[in-house]
Amino acid sequence: MNVLIYLVPLALALGLAGLFAFLWSLKAGQYDDMDGAARRILSDEDVRK
Amino acid sequence: MGAEAVDYSVFVDHDAAGHAQMNLVVEGISGDGCIEEIERGLTALPGVVRARLNYTNHRLSVAWGAETSADAVVARLSDLGYRAHPFAMPAADEEAERAKWLLRCLGVAGFAAMNVMLLSVSVWAGNVSDITPETRDLFHWVSALIALPAAAYAGQPFFRSALAGLKARKLNMDVPISLGVLLALGMSVVETALSQEHAYFDSALMLLFFLLAGRYLDHAARQRTRAVAANVAALRGEFAHRLDAEGCPVQVPVQALRPGDLILVPAGERVGADGVVVDGRSNMSEALVTGETLPRTVAAGDAVHAGSLNGEGALTLRVTAGGDQTLVDEVQRLLDGAMTARTAYVRLADRVARAYAPVVHVTALASALFWIAMGASLHDAVMIAVAVLIITCPCALALAVPAVQVVATGALFRSGILLRSADMIERLAQVDTVVFDKTGTLTLPDPVVRLPEGTNPALVRLAARLALSSHHPLAAVLARQAEGAPVPEATEEAGAGVRAVIDGREARLGSLAFCGLDAPADLPASASLIAFRLGDDGFVAGIDQALRADAEDVATALTGMGLSLVILSGDRPDAVAPVARALGITDARPGLKPAAKIAAIADMKAQGHRVLMVGDGLNDAPALAAADASLSPVEGAALTKAQADAEFLGTKLGPVRDALACARSALKRIRENLWIALLYNLIAVPLAVGGYVTPLVAALAMSGSSTLVTVNALRAGVPRAGGMPAAQPGKARS
CATH class of the missing domain: 3.40.50.1000 (HAD superfamily/HAD-like)
Structure with a gap:
């Protein structure tokens, strides 16, 4: 069961990484305009430039 | 008012880089192209450094440097075909802050619940196979390490509300929730320290996660309807004509008016602020203020109220603040009294909690005493009592109301009702x-035109075109029916009407005496009359409120x-x-x-x-x-x-009926949910008292009852057959 010594911290680290990614995206305003994000992805604006 | 300057300064502020910025509500946003169209159209304007449209709430944020101005931005949007109105963002948007806070709590609870569940499942599997006590203790301690800080953070919405409730000596739903969570965590730590088999870290976190999800969705649904209501208010935003030092009128938003300002109120416009007439004489329609439809004559020295509609004369007002506005003061005083009565309402969930919490706590105590009497050890008896409290922690009960509210708020929103x-x-x-x-x-x-039986429609169309040349409010109502250009060379005689020559015949629109016509008998007595005469032909129309x-x-x-x-x-x-x-x-x-x-x-x-x-x-x-x-x-x-x-x-009254029908069906769902929660307790409590509740059973029972309640809530959005008939078109009385 020695494998737990690094697997448990690894699992926790991955979970924490996900949590911080979520908190960062919330702070960056990524959930402020959900409908807009769905439409902007179809925009060709960046390709034309 | 095209030539008149507009002062947007009250809406403009400056960001850190020194750019001016303004928020606008944009009307007419639909379809795929408009984000690009608006943002590209604005950034093409020299001086605009940023333009970002929020498609969800139709709000646009624009920042610009010295080369351009707020007027240019609004003009540009109007060229692009979008009506936009500046929007004053509230300085501290408490509602939005709370939504973000709930979402952060939800994120933390979700993360912790997932990881603790991972460890718990290993322990449950190990308990029936070959886990060593050392490994189990390690897993429990790791769970505690995750669960305690996570619950301390994510539980705040409940702990705060429970504390506030207790301070006010009122029992709300958050009291049993907080108690359940704290007991589950405390007992689990003690059990872990004693190297026991069972810990309830996962139950406590799952409970928080479910409840936070319900609260966040409920809050978000209402926030969306509030945003729409604020947009509508901004789009109807009113401007006043403020006279500057030289006496030239400048259009300013009514929010920018200060006491002592002089404003000009042209004929037929709404008064933007409370004030005293300095100059001019007119009739004021105060329907929006007092409900009285007959206009009141005002002259210099009279007080007028915001929202009144000015009649045929232009007025100059001095804006007042408080002071002698007897009506508004009286309304405010009555309002303060009435609002204290409203807060006395106790929400259904809290009323249930008041009955539920004591019963549960007594049951827990009774089961502990029962097991001591039966000869169990003090440790086992306390564990059973705590298990009762954990299993009865009102997860389904607390979700019963918000889950239905989310669905009902959405259903009401679709039928045009914005819930506050x-x-x-x-x-x-x-x-x-x-x-x-x-x-x-x-x-x-707005009033409508009523015509006597048998009026020639061609004459009405002509009258409407002539009415375009008049400033009189009655004529303005008639003018809304106009098709085509105004009649050329029309002259207005103050206090009488408008005259022009159409096809060689003299046309007159105005008072009955001016046109030499008598009032017809078949118009309602409440209508104000306006007459039109073309040569020997003519008619008298009534301007009246319409249902x-x-x-x-x-x-x-x-x-x-x-x-x-x-x-x-x-x-x-x-x-x-x-x-x-x-x-x-x-x-x-x-x-x-x-x-x-x-x-x-x-x-x-x-x-x-x-x-x-x-x-x-x-x-x-x-x-x-x-x-x-x-x-x-x-x-x-x-x-x-x-x-x-x-x-x-909208212009229909149907939403009132829809709101009542939807609320009744929603309350039915809420009651069903409360019964489901009760039924769950009737099954789960005897199991807990009997000592059969393991963490696995608690987890299954909790998530099962919550899911059931949520699924039942979804039915609130489905109108029952015949329950909400579609609004009937026709039957218009104009």
Whole structure:
């Protein structure tokens, strides 16, 4: 069961990484305009430039 | 007013880089192209450094440097085909902050619940196979490490509310929730320290996660409807003509007016602020303020109120603040009194909690005493008591209401009702009396033209074109029907009417005397008359308030739902009686002042009725606050809408019926959910008392009952067959 010594911290680290990614995206305003994000992805604006 | 300068400075602020920035609400956003079109169109403007459109709430944020101005931005948007209105972002948006906070708590609880569940499943699997006590203790300690800080953070919404409730000596739903979470965590730590088999870290976190999800969704649904209501208010945003030092009018938003400012109110425009007439003479229609439809004559020295419609003369006003505005002061005073009565309502969930919490706590204590009497050790007896408290922690009970509210708020939103307050659905569903204001609520906010039988439509069209040249408010109503250009070379004679020559014949539009015509008999007595004459032909039209198109159907439907209808109006008896007759409402009381409206509502409440007030005028604001539930059309006065639980959109009265029908069906779902939660407890509590509840059973029971409640809540969005008939078109009375 020695494998737990690094697997448990690894699992926790991955979970924490996900949590911080979520908190960062919330702070960056990524959930402020959900409908807009769905439409902007179809925009060709960046390709034309 | 094209040539007049517009002052947007009240909406413009400066960001860190020194750029001016402004938020606008944009109308007409739909389809795929408009994000690009607006953002590209604006950034192409020299000087614009940033333009970002929020497609969800239709708000645009623009920042610009020295090369351009707010006027240029608005003009550009109008060139692109979008009507935009500056929007003052509230400095501290508490609602948005709270939504983000709930979402952060939800994220933390979700992360912790997932990871702890991972460890718990390993322990459960190990308990029935070959886990060593050392490994199990390690897993429990790791769980504690995750769960304790996570619960301390994510549990705050519940702990705070519970503390606030206890301080006020009131038991709310958050008290048993907080107690359950804290006990589950505390007991688990003790059990882990004693190297025991069972820990409930996962249950505590899962409970927090489910409840936070319910609260966040409930909050987000209401935030969305509030945003739409704020947008509508901004798009109707009013401008006033402020006279600058040289006496030139400048258009400023009414928010920018300060006491002492001089404003010009042209004929036919609404007054933007309370003030005293300095110069000019006119008739004021104060329908929105007092409900009275007959205009009042004002001259220098008279006070006028914001929201009044100016008649045929231009006025210069000096803006006042507070002071001698007797009406507004009186409304405010009545409002303060009425609002204290409203807060006495106790939400259904909290009423359930008041009965539920003591029963549960007594049961837990009784089961501990029972097991001690049966010879169990103190440790085992306490563990069983705590297990009872954990299993009865009201997860399904606390989700029962918000889950239904989320669905019902969405359903109401789709039928044009913007919900403001959280507990409105409960209050609305219990209503048995609907009180309507007349002017602007049962009737349309704008008057319509009524023609005698057999009027030549060609003449009416001609009259409407001639009316375009007049400044008189009655003519303005007629002019809305105009097709084509104004009649050329029309001259207006003040106090009489307009005259022009059409095809060699003289045309006149104005007072009956000016046109030499008599009043016809078949126009309603409440109508104001306007005459048109072309050569020897002519007609007299009445300008009158019209009922909302579906008012009769709605009145019939509401009566059919078992509600009694009442009209409380500030208008004259002869204006109220025809409306009451048309709608079949027998209890119509005219000529009521705001205080009399409150007294009438208090009287009904004293008789045991639950009252819904529907009103729009400033004079209705205290009555809205005094009633059990309140609705206001979106055209209503700002102060009034702030008191309403919900606003409805559109020119129809149908949303009132839909709101009541939807609230009743939602309350039914809430009651069902409470029964489901009770049933769950009836099954789970004996198991807990018997000592059969393991963490695995607790986890299954909790998630199972929560899912059941949520699924049942989804049915609130589905209107029952025949429950909410589609609004009937036609039957217009104009």
